[in-house]
Amino acid sequence: MDFQLSSLRLAQAAADKTPALLVLVQQGFEPGGDAISALIGRAIDAGDFSAEASKLLASYGAVRIAAARIVLAGIGDGSPPKVRKAVAAALAALKGANANTLTLCFAQAAAPAAIGAAVQALAEGSYRYDTTKSPGEDKDGLKLKQALIGAPEAEAARAEFDRAVGIATGVRMAREWANRPANHATPTLLAEAAQALAKLPRLRCKVLGPKEVAELGMGAFQAVARGSAEELRFIELRYQGAAKGEAPVVLVGKGITFDTGGISLKPAPEMDEMKFDMSGAASVLGVFRALAELKPALNVVGLIPACENMPDGRAIKPGDVVTSMSGQTIEILNTDAEGRLVLCDALSYAERFTPRAVIDIATLTGACVIALGGVRSGMFASDDALAEALHAAGEAALDPCWRLPLDEDYAEGLKTNFADVANVAGRPAGAVTAAKFLQRFAKAYTWAHLDIAGTAWKGGTAKGATGRPVGLLVHYLLGQMGAAASSPDGEPPAKPSSGKDGKRKSTKVVKGAKGGKTRD
Ligand code: BES
Ligand code: MN
Numbered sequence: 001m002d003f004q005l006s007s008l009r010l011a012q013a014a015a016d017k018t019p020a021l022l023v024l025v026q027q028g029f030e031p032g033g034d035a036i037s038a039l040i041g042r043a044i045d046a047g048d049f050s051a052e053a054s055k056l057l058a059s060y061g062a063v064r065i066a067a068a069r070i071v072l073a074g075i076g077d078g079s080p081p082k083v084r085k086a087v088a089a090a091l092a093a094l095k096g097a098n099a100n101t102l103t104l105c106f107a108q109a110a111a112p113a114a115i116g117a118a119v120q121a122l123a124e125g126s127y128r129y130d131t132t133k134s135p136g137e138d139k140d141g142l143k144l145k146q147a148l149i150g151a152p153e154a155e156a157a158r159a160e161f162d163r164a165v166g167i168a169t170g171v172r173m174a175r176e177w178a179n180r181p182a183n184h185a186t187p188t189l190l191a192e193a194a195q196a197l198a199k200l201p202r203l204r205c206k207v208l209g210p211k212e213v214a215e216l217g218m219g220a221f222q223a224v225a226r227g228s229a230e231e232l233r234f235i236e237l238r239y240q241g242a243a244k245g246e247a248p249v250v251l252v253g254k255g256i257t258f259d260t261g262g263i264s265l266k267p268a269p270e271m272d273e274m275k276f277d278m279s280g281a282a283s284v285l286g287v288f289r290a291l292a293e294l295k296p297a298l299n300v301v302g303l304i305p306a307c308e309n310m311p312d313g314r315a316i317k318p319g320d321v322v323t324s325m326s327g328q329t330i331e332i333l334n335t336d337a338e339g340r341l342v343l344c345d346a347l348s349y350a351e352r353f354t355p356r357a358v359i360d361i362a363t364l365t366g367a368c369v370i371a372l373g374g375v376r377s378g379m380f381a382s383d384d385a386l387a388e389a390l391h392a393a394g395e396a397a398l399d400p401c402w403r404l405p406l407d408e409d410y411a412e413g414l415k416t417n418f419a420d421v422a423n424v425a426g427r428p429a430g431a432v433t434a435a436k437f438l439q440r441f442a443k444a445y446t447w448a449h450l451d452i453a454g455t456a457w458k459g460g461t462a463k464g465a466t467g468r469p470v471g472l473l474v475h476y477l478l479g480q481m482g483a484a485a486s487s488p489d490g491e492p493p494a495k496p497s498s499g500k501d502g503k504r505k506s507t508k509v510v511k512g513a514k515g516g517k518t519r520d
């Protein structure tokens with residue numbers, strides 16, 4: 001999807017020969033003398049429209065308006081969440097329209113964050129999964145390829161706009177990989193996607209297989225992978241945007257490409273959704289895609305332990321004890337608590353980067369879905385400053401999270417007579433006890449854990465990946481720029497790319513290619 005930003009007033013928008021024009025109207029709208037103002041004024045007087053949030057009016061072939069279709073959408077006070085909702089509703093109203101391009105125009109001056117929210121909503125609403133569908137099968141929905149965003153004095157929002165477009169590219173990649181069925185997104189294919197990504201500037205990728213993982217002593221990760229015919233992969237991505245010596249932020253994504261539960265087998269209903277159990281990994285890929293776009297002056301490492309969790313004659317059994325890379329022994333009381341087993345070894349591996357912070361991202365517990373639903377991701381942190389930064393990033397990205405506790409008393413249930421720690425406690429506070437397990441392996445650095453079990457995908461008829469928390473993570477990372485120790489070679493930190501010449505700049509969001517050659 002191609003986005004452009006342009007300073008645009010209603011009089012100019014009226015002359016735009018676009019197939020679809022979407023006009024966002026904020027409370028306090030004062031009509032000018034142009035045709036769009038006249039239409040808005042008439043509709044308000046007739047009681048058919050108001051600037052109240054999510055009010056919609058769709059018309060076709062309006063007088064003195066060059067656009068074929070025009071949709072008016074109220075955005076209330078113009079806050080980013082209201083803009084996002086209004087744009088989503090307007091896109092739904094255009095669902096049957098035969099248009100691959102549109103103009104979205106703010107009727108009044110818009111805050112930069114509101115313009116970012118419009119980009120986010122357009123990108124979200126125009127993504128279609130079609131990788132495993134026959135060509136031409138999907139006749140539903142608007143096939144948007146291009147969008148022009150206009151507002152009076154839009155140039156002031158250029159940096160926000162570029163950030164939103166970069167994030168949209170990453171979110172699209174995360175959704176694409178999370179949506180792919182497990183037989184089209186094996187650990188090997190995920191690793192190939194990471195390697196393809198590493199062709200972009202400033203990115204590198206290293207992939208470890210079963211032999212290297214055994215040499216590292218990752219006994220917990222290996223234990224999960226044992227039951228599957230698919231080979232495990234351990235993916236290491238690096239983005240270098242700052243001086244070599246600058247400590248990186250490390251992101252660790254749970255990459256269970258399918259979670260049957262193993263010998264502790266899950267029930268059949270909705271088991272297909274466990275193809276999304278690599279959404280943490282997909283979000284790491286998406287963040288790196290966005291970094292390649294935004295080029296911040298930062299160092300970031302991405303780690304993905306990827307494997308399937310299957311029942312088999314060779315699979316781990318309840319009661320088995322394994323030795324993790326950290327040396328701690330783990331009694332596996334439930335083979336369905338596999339995420340923490342692959343993550344704990346990746347957390348030990350992260351120590352070698354002497355990181356500024358390590359953040360793991362995982363569809364870790366059903367308990368987190370019960371606690372927070374699909375609205376906020378669960379967030380745990382060993383450090384208040386990191387917790388606050390993640391919280392603020394989530395709010396700014398419209399990808400919110402909520403901090404949950406890590407009191408030592410929650411770790412009681414993980415005690416066992418047969419190993420240093422058990423991989424499960426009882427049912428109470430399941431999201432917290434999972435985090436307490438991980439914390440044992442994250443003592444060497446500042447650490448946070450995002451439980452995205454409720455937010456990474458939607459079920460029901462809207463079934464599909466959301467691409468969360470790519471927005472939260474990118475906002476957090478960009479906020480870290482300059483916060484790092486100054487670079488030894490004195491290079492000034494680069495701002496995320498922005499149109500320096502002040503002209504219209506178009507930024508591409510590449511659609512997922514097929515057949516292993518995927519670049520996004
Ligand atoms: N991948 C699941 C968590 C999950 C469940 C995510 C439902 C989204 C929806 C994870 O591996 C798991 O199975 N967790 C168990 C842990 C339990 C055995 C302690 C769970 O939540 O039931
Ligand atoms: Mn599981």
Ligand code: ZN
Nearest residue numbers: 256259277339
């Ligand atoms: Zn799982």
